[in-house]
Amino acid sequence: MKKSTMLGLLVLVIRRDLVLAMRRRADVLTTxxxxxxxVSLFPLGVGPEMDMLRKMAAGVLWVAALLSSMxxxxxxxxxxxxxxxxxxxxxxxxxxxxxVLGKMAAHWMVSGLPLVLMAPVLGLQFDxxxxxxxxxxxxxxxxxxxxxxxxxxxxxxxxxxRGGGVLLSLLVLPLCIPVLIFGTGAVEAVTSGLSIASHFAxxxxxxxxxxxxxxxxxxxxxxxxME
Amino acid sequence: xxxxxxxxxxRGDHRLFSxxxxxxxxxxxxxxxxxxxxxxxxxxxxxCGFLVPDEGEIVWxxxxxxxxxxxYHDEIxxxxxxxxxxxxLSALENLRISAGLSGIELExxxxxxxxxxxxxxxxxxxxxxxxxxxxxxxxxxxxLLVSDAKLWILDEPLSALDVGAVALIQELIAEHLAQQGxxxxxxxxxxxxxxxxxxxxxxx
Numbered sequence: 463m464k465k466s467t468m469l470g471l472l473v474l475v476i477r478r479d480l481v482l483a484m485r486r487r488a489d490v491l492t493t494x495x496x497x498x499x500x501v502s503l504f505p506l507g508v509g510p511e512m513d514m515l516r517k518m519a520a521g522v523l524w525v526a527a528l529l530s531s532m533x534x535x536x537x538x539x540x541x542x543x544x545x546x547x548x549x550x551x552x553x554x555x556x557x558x559x560x561x562v563l564g565k566m567a568a569h570w571m572v573s574g575l576p577l578v579l580m581a582p583v584l585g586l587q588f589d590x591x592x593x594x595x596x597x598x599x600x601x602x603x604x605x606x607x608x609x610x611x612x613x614x615x616x617x618x619x620x621x622x623x624r625g626g627g628v629l630l631s632l633l634v635l636p637l638c639i640p641v642l643i644f645g646t647g648a649v650e651a652v653t654s655g656l657s658i659a660s661h662f663a664x665x666x667x668x669x670x671x672x673x674x675x676x677x678x679x680x681x682x683x684x685x686x687x688m689e
Numbered sequence: 690x691x692x693x694x695x696x697x698x699x700r701g702d703h704r705l706f707s708x709x710x711x712x713x714x715x716x717x718x719x720x721x722x723x724x725x726x727x728x729x730x731x732x733x734x735x736x737c738g739f740l741v742p743d744e745g746e747i748v749w750x751x752x753x754x755x756x757x758x759x760x761y762h763d764e765i766x767x768x769x770x771x772x773x774x775x776x777x778l779s780a781l782e783n784l785r786i787s788a789g790l791s792g793i794e795l796e797x798x799x800x801x802x803x804x805x806x807x808x809x810x811x812x813x814x815x816x817x818x819x820x821x822x823x824x825x826x827x828x829x830x831x832x833l834l835v836s837d838a839k840l841w842i843l844d845e846p847l848s849a850l851d852v853g854a855v856a857l858i859q860e861l862i863a864e865h866l867a868q869q870g871x872x873x874x875x876x877x878x879x880x881x882x883x884x885x886x887x888x889x890x891x892x893x
Contacts, residue, residue: 466794474789485777546771547790553737555763555792688739 468556475551475564476571482541483572489537493573494580497530501584512589519588520598520649524642527577527602528609532634534573535613536620536627538565539684543621552688559677562684566607566614566677574606590649597652601645604665611676612637618683640668690714690871691736691840696745698731705731706892709745713840715869718862718885720876723892729875730770732892733844736873737767763792766838768846772829776818780804780828783817788835795835803834808854822849830854833861841865843874855880 466474483490504522505515542548551561581602582595590598616634620626648661690713697707705728713719721729734740736747738754738761747754754761774783781800788795804813807827817825826849833841841862847855855878862872863882874880881887 466789466792470794471789471792474786478786481782482775482777541775544771545775546769546773547775547787549737549739549767549769549771550773550787550790552739553762553765553767554790555759557759561790689741 468560471554471556472560472564472567475561476568479565479568480571483568489534490572490576493530493534494576496533497526497577498580498584500526500529502587505587515588516590516653519585519590519594520646522588523581523584523598524602524605524645527581527606528635528638528642530577531573531606531609531613532631534569535610535617535630535634538569538614538617539621540617540626543687548684548688552685558681558684562614562618562680563673563677566611566680569614570607570610574602574610577606578602591653594649594653597658598645598649600662601648601665604662604669605641605645608641608665608668608672609638611672611680614680615676615683618680618687621684621687641665644668690750692746692748693736694746694748696732696735696747697743698728698735698740699743700728700731704743707744709890709892711888711890713871713873713888715839715871716866716885717888718866718872718874718882719888719890720874720880721890721892722875727892729892730844733767733769733842733873733875736842737765738762764838765840765842766791766832766836767842767844768829768832769844770848772825774817774825774828777816779814779816780809780820780831781813783828784831784835787829787832791832791836791838793835793837799835800831803831804828806834807831807857823851823854826850827854830858830861833858833865839870841870841872841874843872845875845877847876847878847880 501523508514539548552558554561578599581598585595585598613634616630620630623629644661644665648658651658651661692712694710696709698705721732723729731740735742749757749761773787781804784800784804785795801813807830809824809827812820812824817828830846846858859880859882865872866882866885
């Protein structure tokens with residue numbers, strides 16, 4: 463028997479959540495398919511006007527990413543809450559924030575990272591330039607972890623509530639508006655030949671802020687929900 | 690070791706108990722008794738720190754548990770009504786993960802030995818969704834075998850268990866007490882530990 467370290471516990475939680483996600487593949491796939499469907503509906507609905515499509519591409523992809531990441535947030539803590547694992551997590555000899563950070567990381571790998579990887583393929587439907595696709599990807603890479611982390615606060619607050627899913631979206635979506643603005647702003651800037659540095663700098667700053675504060679806030683919210 | 694003074698707890702507007710005082714020393718065992726709804730589970734959850742008491746203090750080794758936080762969690766083991774077991778994972782994976790969450794890195798061999806002692810030989814690799822209620826409870830109880838916690842807080846540990854498993858749990862508790870451990874538990878079934886005086890706390 464060996465005592466586990468803080469890092470060991472973080473890795474344990476991430477690995478556990480990834481294994482569980484692999485065994486419940488349907489949950490992961492629904493998020494991804496939702497993203498693909500929503501994005502693909504726009505070119506069909508708007509019609510084949512290239513100029514129009516190119517202009518709305520970034521917005522559509524970002525909003526679709528935002529909505530599909532909401533879909534999986536409800537499950538972030540609820541399964542652990544219902545089967546009692548969350549109680550055991552709160553009694554772990556390391557800080558709860560660390561375990562929460564692990565769950566956020568696993569959630570992003572399962573529901574955020576696939577969106578980042580799919581985005582360039584879907585962007586082609588909107589005739590986006592290679593440069594714009596690159597910027598879109600980097601933007602999503604910086605932005606989707608923020609969505610997972612801010613979303614985790616909402617998921618913790620609505621834990622165990624009836625109809626929590628809708629409430630969760632209402633709570634979290636407004637908080638994600640800055641990410642949406644800077645993410646789409648970066649793509650717009652690169653297509654009109656402006657500098658993208660400021661947009662990425664702000665997204666990066668938001669990411670760091672989220673990394674520092676959201677695990678702690680989520681841990682407090684979980685403690686309140688457990689009472 | 691564990692001192693509880695003037696503890697009061699309520700759920701909603703309903704006061705469950707108040708003015709509760711007791712202390713527990715090394716090698717002692719205490720049963721919490723009371724009718725359904727008398728606050729047994731709430732008391733145990735308060736002792737774990739999940740619930741904040743309305744009044745009173747819970748002191749562990751001379752310090753309040755709120756201030757000890759993770760240091761206190763390191764020394765207790767809580768087993769509630771919920772098994773904290775994932776259907777998709779095997780008994781072995783479940784045990785290794787729950788031990789990991791309580792801060793112990795368990796080798797596969799140690800985990801298999803513990804599961805076999807719990808009477809789950811041949812079922813270590815099966816997903817727990819195919820196991821019966823009693824077998825799932827045994828997987829959860831296997832944590833008792835691999836824990837180094839001083840204080841066990843057990844909420845209805847005997848529910849869904851057969852006669853053989855109940856005898857095994859009594860044996861485990863006796864071993865734990867012999868190693869200067871402490872146990873607080875609730876049960877509606879008789880539980881006898883040979884040679885040890887059972888302290889009773891009645892909630893009304």
